[in-house]
Amino acid sequence: MKTKQSLSAYRSEQEIALKDIARVLQIDTANLSRMERGVREPSTRLFLLYHILFDDISIPQYFRKNYSQWITQIIQRTTLLTEELEKEQSPNAEYRVAYLKHILNRLSTLKHESEK
Numbered sequence: 001m002k003t004k005q006s007l008s009a010y011r012s013e014q015e016i017a018l019k020d021i022a023r024v025l026q027i028d029t030a031n032l033s034r035m036e037r038g039v040r041e042p043s044t045r046l047f048l049l050y051h052i053l054f055d056d057i058s059i060p061q062y063f064r065k066n067y068s069q070w071i072t073q074i075i076q077r078t079t080l081l082t083e084e085l086e087k088e089q090s091p092n093a094e095y096r097v098a099y100l101k102h103i104l105n106r107l108s109t110l111k112h113e114s115e116k
Contacts, residue, residue, distance in 0.1 A: 007042060078104055
C-alpha cells in the first residue's frame with residue numbers, strides 16, 4: 001500500500017476534512033496535504049498520530065521495509081542480555097530474565113506476523 005494513498009484514504013473514509021485533521025494535529029494544512037499526496041515524506045510522528053486518530057491504521061504496514069529487520073535486531077540484543085543476566089545470578093536478575101523472555105516471545109510473534 002502506498003503511503004499517499006493510504007493516509008488520505010483513512011481520512012477520507014471518515015469523511016473528515018484535511019483542514020480539520022491539520023488543525024487537530026497542529027500541522028500546517030499545506031504540509032499535511034503534501035504528505036498525503038506523497039510530495040513530502042510523512043514523519044514517524046504523523047504515522048503515530050494517524051494511528052491514534054484512526055483505529056484501523058496499522059503502523060507496521062508503513063515501515064514494512066525496516067520492521068522485520070528492527071525486530072530481528074531487538075531479538076538478538078534481548079537474547080544477549082538474557083544470557084548475560086542468567087550468568088549474573090543477582091537478586092534482580094531472575095525477574096529481569098523472566099520479563100526479557102516475555103518480550104522475546106512477543107517479538108517472535110510480531111516477527112512471524114510481519115513475515116506473512
